[in-house]
Amino acid sequence: MKRKRVYWLYCLLLLFISCAVPKQHNFALLNKTQQGKVWVVAHRANTGENIYPENSIETMRSCIAYGMDIMEIDVRETVDGHLVILHDSTVDRTTNGHGKVKDMTLNKLRELRLVHQGDTTPYVVPTLEEVFKLIKGNILVDLDIKFENPQSYKKIVDLAQQYGVQDQLLIFLYDKNDISRIHSIANGIQLLPRARSVEDLDFMKQYDFIHIIHIDDSYYEDSLMQGLINSGTRVWLNTLGKYDQAERENKTGFEDFFTKTPHVNVVQTDLSLQLIAYLKDRGWRN
Structure with missing residues (x-):
């Protein structure tokens, strides 16, 4: 009887542990079962709703909530060595301040407020650390790094x-000539x-460690791209610019894009919610 009681206590302990450990997401880029899915990339973490400022923590939360596959953000460095999320070299366009990011301390930068559609918001420029806290287990992130200091890659x-x-x-x-150098710094x-x-x-x-490539449509060719996909490499192309604009104006942009470049399975856009709806409508996304 005592042995049986110990056994059941052991089983209950295992059940408790299994429930307590959070489910881990698998973000491996070479997931063959995902090859048929077109991944949606939110450019500057824009969802297409046009509610929050680009590159803000608030719009990043929306990306996660809506199930974006990847969000693209821009990383810069302050004069005191902090990594922050801002596209331009100056704060003039995206905040209520003026000056170059590289000349500002983090404290000075955080005194500013992000601007959205000409209006000053209550939101601040995020740090990369805040982003990493937010994304854990939730979403892939493409870092568009806007500095040249190799030591700053090590910080990342x-x-x-x-x-x-x-x-x-x-x-x-x-x-392409940066591949070996950056891989040696950012291995993993x-x-x-x-x-x-x-x-x-x-x-x-x-390079056997390259599994996703940003192509240009200037040399796109169906068989070439299909060969990359068959080898396990994901093919990335943007709808930014003319295709997004056509989608805004008359809902023809995405159709034109996939007619001309059908063998692309990672698409970056400023209209990520609209792209998800388009893909679902055509059965290219669950």
Whole structure:
């Protein structure tokens, strides 16, 4: 009887532990079961609702709530070495202040308020640390890094490790020649290089750790892109600009985009909610 009681207590303990441990999300980019799904990327964390300022914590929360696959944000560094989220080199367009981000301390920057559609909001410029706290287990994030200091990449890695979000991050690379250098610094974080030509694509084949590539539509070709997808590489292209504008004006932008570039499975847009609705309507997303 005593042995049976111990057994049941043990079972109850296991049940308690299994319920107490949070379910871990799998953000592996080489998830073959996901290859048929078109991923939606919220540019500057814009959902398309136009409620919150770009790159704000508030719009990032919306991205998570609406189930965006990836949100793209811009990372800059203050004069006292803090990593913050702001697209422009100055605060003039996006806040109620003036001046260059790199000349400001974090405290000075946080005194400013974000501007949205010409109106000053109560929201402040987020830090990268705040973003990492928010995203844990929730969403992939593409970091568009706006500084050149290699030591600052190490700051990103250290911060990502501190909050356990390394496998939720992408680092966008403008230049293919940066791949080896940044990989050596940010090993463990997925790189997203931009291939500006077929020659760039061929160059990237030497790196077995590259699993997602930002292409240009100037050299798009169906069989070439399908080959990348079949190899397990995700193909990223933007609807930013003319396609988003056409979607706003007459609802033809996304249709035109996928007619011209059907073999793309990661799409960055300023109209992410609208794109999700479009994909669901065509059975390309659950």
